[in-house]
Amino acid sequence: MSRKRFLLSLCLVIVLMLLQKPIPVAACSCAMIPSPAEGFSNAQAVFSGEVIDIKENSGYGKTVLFAVKETWKGTNETKVAIKTGYREMDCGIEFVVGQEYLIYANLSDMYEEQSLTTTICSPTKELGVATKDLAVFGPGQAPKDDVISLDSGTTTYLIIGGVVFIAGLFAIFGWMRFKKAES
The missing domain is CATH 1.10.287 (Helix Hairpins)
Structure with missing residues (x-):
């Protein structure tokens, strides 16, 4: 040659x-899920909302779009995109379209670019079983801003x-x- x-x-x-x-590899293991007060204190965004769309990301994880019902911290938008893993093995939460959840989210680059993320190690849960959390937070506020972007254009x-x-x-x-x- x-x-x-x-x-x-x-x-x-x-x-x-x-x-x-x-392809990042992660095994997810949580020592202990934080209490509602700890979760609220540690989270950068806390809100409740209904899943309206789930999109698999091209590289890693999935993006879940929520119609926000009530917000307590970190967001004032009517729609919020959260990234999570595909399944529990990579820390992902199995969200279901049409279900309502209480979301504890943090800015992270765990699932590629910097974005709001939530994992099985956070106290995120279905809204129907979040009565203790809601009692700790008190009433939230209705979101006011109508802004959302599912794709940052990085790809x-x-x-x-x-x-x-x-x-x-x-x-x-x-x-x-x-x-x-x-x-």
Whole structure:
């Protein structure tokens, strides 16, 4: 194999490796679910809402869209997207469309980009069994802001960047081949 073919093959392998997304692996184990007061204190957002959509993410986890009924902390939007794992093994909560939940969420990059997330280690639960939590919080407020975005656009930028990178490599190798032909 000629040196240039070897370099071309090596560059192609490197490009393919750079475009691969590693799949994070996590085993989820919770020592103890916090009490409602601890959960409220530790959470960055606490609200109740009905699941209106569940979307599997391209890389890891899923995004769950809630129609917010009542809010106590951290959000004032009528719709909120929360990320969680696919299932309990990766800390995910098995949300069901049409069910109402009390959500304790935190900003995290656990499921790719920074977003509100909740896991089985939080006190998130179905609203019907959250009477103790609601008694601790007292009455919440109705959300006021009607803003939501399920996709931050990060995936689009990664795809565009990858295409530009590959096009650049083809241009470099084309230029090298042209220079060789001139010699």
